[in-house]
Amino acid sequence: MQSYSTRLFLLAPATVWFAAMLVLPLIVVFVFSFGERAAAGGYVPALTLAQYANLPARFTAFKNTMTLAPLGTLAALIVAYPLAYFLAVRASPKWRTILLVMVIVPFWTSILIRTYAWIFILGGRGIPNLLDMIGIEGVRLINTPLAVLVGIIYGYLPLMVFPIYVSLEKLDKRLLEASADLGARPWRSFLQVTLPLSLPGMATGCMLVFILLMGEFLIPAMLGGGKVFFVGNALVDLFLQSRNWAYGSAVATTLVVVMLVTVTLYMRLMSRGANQRDDVGIF
C-alpha cells in the first residue's frame, strides 16, 4: 500500500494539468461572460447579465445544434452498427484486420481535406450531376442541412464503430448457442442477446459522438456554406470576427451547461437501463 504522500505525489501532474488546462480556462470563460465588449473588440471587465439577456439572438444556432447533434448521433449509430456487427461477428479473422485498418486509414488524413472532398461529391458536378444524367433534375445537396448530416455521419463513423465493435467482439458466443438451444431464431437471439449486450458499446459511441458534435463547427461551415449554423460557428464568429469576447463567453458557458445537463440525463437513463437489465438477469 502506498503512503498518502506518494499517492499525492503521483497524482500531482494530472491534477496540475487538469487545473491549468481545464478548470482555469473554464473559470476565465465564466468570468468573461459577465463582462463587456471593449470599444475595438475584446473584453473589458464588468458585472452585467446583458450578455446572457442577449442569448435569444443565437437561438437558431442552439436549435440547429440540438437538432442535428442528436440526429447525427442516431444516424451514425444506424450506419455504424451493421458495420461493427459485420466486422466483429461475420468477417473472417484474416479479413477482419484488413477491414479494421480500412476504417482507420481515412483518419490519417486531416478532417479538413476529407470534408473538402465532400464539397466536390455533393457539389453541382458530383452526385447531382449523376442524378441529372438519369433524369432526376434540380437536386441540390451542398450547403443544405442534409449535406451537413452526411458530413457528420462520415466524419464520426469510426468513433461510433469502434466502441460497438469492441463490445460485440468480446461477446460470449456460448450465449448465442444457448439461445439457439432454447429455440430462439437468429433474429430473436440478436434482439434479446446480442443487442442488449452491445448496449454499453452503443452508449459509449453515442456519448463520444454526441459530445463532440455539440461543439462541431467545421462540417457545418464547410458543407453548410455558412448557412447551417451551429453554436460552434457562432462562437468562432464571436471570437474571430465580431470580437465580442464577453458575449462569446456567455454563449460558451451556456453551451457547457446545456451539454452537462444533457449528458447527465443521458447517463442517468443509461445506468437505469443497466440496472433494469441486471434485475432481469437475476430473476
Add this chain to the structure above:
Amino acid sequence: MSKNDTPITRQKFIEELLRYKRGSISRRHFLGVTGLGTATAVMAAAMPGLRPRPAFAGEIGDRVVLATWPNYHDESNFEAFTKATGASVQVNVFGSNEEMLAKLQAGGSGWDVFVPTNYTITTYVGEDLIEPLDTSKLPNYKADAFEPRFSDAGTVGGKLYAVPKNWGTTGYVVNTKHTKGKALTTWKEFWDITKTDFSGRTMVHDYQLTTIGNALKYFGYSFNSVKENELADAEKLLLEVKPHLFAINSDYQPSLRNGDAWMSMCWTGDGKQLNNDMPEMAYVLGTEGGEIWSDYYAVPKSAPHRDAAYALIDFMLDPAVNAKEVKAHGYPVADSRTNALLPKELLEDPILYPAKELLDALEFGAAATLTDPNRAELLARFKAA
C-alpha cells in the same frame, strides 16, 4: 444543373487543376470556414514536405509568415523570394479585416507581414498592434511614386505604418449565361434577383463591411452607415435574402467556376481572374455606389521574423515583381513605376479601371465600421439566423 456547364476541355481542366493547386486546399478551406489562419500555418509547418525548401538558410532566417487575402499573389514571386533569400513564405488567407484584427488582438498570431485595408490602419495603431516602418529597410519604397488617395491611409499621425499593396473596388460578378440577356447594373438588382431567378445561386462575403455595406446600398444609404435605423433596414433585407443564398463565404471563385453559384459579391481581381477564364462572368459595380479600397503591407509589433518581413515587403515593392503580381491577380496598383511596366490593355481594362461616374459613387471604408459593435453583431446575427 450540368446542362448549364459547357463540357470542360482537357486544357481547361488542367488549368483549373493548377489553380486549385496554387491555392492549397487547407488554406481555401480554412478561409471559407473559420479563418483560423494560424492553424493553417501549424499544419503547413507540420508537413515539411509541403513547405518549399529553402536553398540555404540566409541571414533573415528560414521563413516569413504572410497573412493576406485569397487569390492575391503570384506564387512564382514567392518562389523567387525564397530562392533569393532562403526564407520560405508561409501564407495564411483571410476573408475579412475583422478576422485579421481578431487574430492580432488575441496575440500569438506568428505573422510577420499582413495586408490590412485602408480604413483599419488607425485602429491597429490605436490598439498598439503595428509599428512604424523603418523606410531605410525598404529601398524600393518611393513615397512620391504612389497616388496619394491610395497611399495616405498608411500614414497615421505623421508616421508611416503601412505601404500600399493594391487598390480596387467591391462589386459583384454575375454569370451572364443565366440572366436571359439582361445586363445587371445596380445593387438593387443584385438583391432582388437573388430572391427570385437566382434563388440558391448567390454568394455574399463573410465580411461585415461589404455584406452590410452593399445591403445598405439597396436603400441608397451610405456604405459606411452606423445609424441604427439604416442598419435595421439592412438587417431586414439580409434576413429576407438569407434563405435564397447559396453561401456566405469570401472565397467564392471555386463555387462560381464549377457552376454551383451564379453570382457573388466580388473584388476587382477575382472579377478579372474569373472573366479571363470565363468571358460570361461580368464584373458589375452598382450604380448606387459601394466600396473603393486600398490594401497595405504592415508589420505587426509581434512579428517573430522582422528582418524577413522587411525583406519580403521590399521585394514585393520592386516594380518588376509588382508588375508580375498585377498580371497574375488583376488588381491595380497605385505605383506609377509599376504601371509603366504593365501592358496598355491591362491599364485600360474596364474591370481594373471602371468608368469615372461609377468610381465617383464609391466610398472608402470608414474606421468606425470596423469597431462599431452594432455592425459586427448584425453580421454575426445574420449568419446565426
